[in-house]
Amino acid sequence: MVLEGWEVKSLRAGNANLAESYAFLKNGEAWLTGCHISPLLSTSTHVNPEPRRARKLLLNRLELDRLTGAIDRKGFTLVPLKLYWSKGRAKLKLGLAKGKQQHDKRADSKDRDWKRQQARMLRPK
Numbered sequence: 870m871v872l873e874g875w876e877v878k879s880l881r882a883g884n885a886n887l888a889e890s891y892a893f894l895k896n897g898e899a900w901l902t903g904c905h906i907s908p909l910l911s912t913s914t915h916v917n918p919e920p921r922r923a924r925k926l927l928l929n930r931l932e933l934d935r936l937t938g939a940i941d942r943k944g945f946t947l948v949p950l951k952l953y954w955s956k957g958r959a960k961l962k963l964g965l966a967k968g969k970q971q972h973d974k975r976a977d978s979k980d981r982d983w984k985r986q987q988a989r990m991l992r993p994k
Contacts, residue, residue: 870959871925875918876906880959884909885952892926892947892963894937899926901949901961926961939965 872880879885890903901924908918928936939945944967951962969977 870901870961871927872959873916873918875908875916876924877959879906879909880952880954882909887949887952890949892949892961894933894940894947897933897937899928899933899936899947900924901926904949904952926963936963936965943967 884907886905886907889905890901892899892901894900903921904924905920907920936947940947945965946968948964948966949961950964953960953962
């Protein structure tokens, strides 16, 4: 990941949140957006921190080509899973996820409705 100085210090302090973030490919580059890195209180006054800015992910060409093929042809989505340190570098673990099909959604809604009916029937009157 390409990070600014205050972001590195904040990551070391554990002030990152991947809850609403996602990754995407644009112009042959991978980007992470929505990741919230809270600035430290000791951040310099001349730095204007932006906690949710888009950050470029540093991947080699083979990794980018593999991800591009999976996203474009197979309809997968890039999901950031874990942010960690390895040999002094910030690393991001990405996962490929596929959304539910329409028939999967219908089956889930049927199960949900049936469980709701069961709860109603078993409830004391």
